[in-house]
Amino acid sequence: MPLTTKxxxxxxxxxxxxxxxxxxxxxxxxxxxxxEDSQELAGDLSKFPTHSAxxxxxxxxxxxxxxxxxxxxxxxxxIDAALxxxxxxxxTFGLDEQSGxxxxxxxxxxxxxxxxxxxx
Numbered sequence: 001m002p003l004t005t006k007x008x009x010x011x012x013x014x015x016x017x018x019x020x021x022x023x024x025x026x027x028x029x030x031x032x033x034x035x036e037d038s039q040e041l042a043g044d045l046s047k048f049p050t051h052s053a054x055x056x057x058x059x060x061x062x063x064x065x066x067x068x069x070x071x072x073x074x075x076x077x078x079i080d081a082a083l084x085x086x087x088x089x090x091x092t093f094g095l096d097e098q099s100g101x102x103x104x105x106x107x108x109x110x111x112x113x114x115x116x117x118x119x120x
Contacts, residue, residue, distance in 0.1 A: 003094045007105055011093070012086055014112040019079045022072045029069055075113075082113035 003011070086093050094103050096117045103117040 001102070002091060003105065003108075008086065008090055008093060011108055011112045012083070014109065015079050015083050015086070018112065019076060019083075022076050022079070026069060026072050026076075029065060078113040 082093075094105070094108055095101070096103055097115045099117075101117055103114055107114055107117065
């Protein structure tokens with residue numbers, strides 16, 4: 001049974017909420033990165049780490065934050081694609097792109113940009 005108009009409206013709202021949340025997280029990350037350098041973030045008083053492990057920790061933290069930012073950007077792209085699918089072909093929104101089976105509304109409510117039903 002295809003999604004109802006009310007369910008589609010709910011999912012559209014969820015997509016916009018998720019997009020806003022992710023954009024805010026990215027903006028917070030960019031603001032934090034531009035306002036402080038790694039020395040200030042680590043609480044270091046000089047430009048030279050007191051221990052070689054400090055430098056490694058700083059680099060690992062920067063790589064982790066960059067990875068999280070990349071993932072958030074990818075999620076935003078998925079949300080944008082889902083909004084496009086919802087606008088152009090609402091009758092097929094919520095159908096598994098591989099099998100054509102319906103994706104349960106409960107799954108779409110949690111991950112509104114889901115393209116496949118992993119519970120098959």
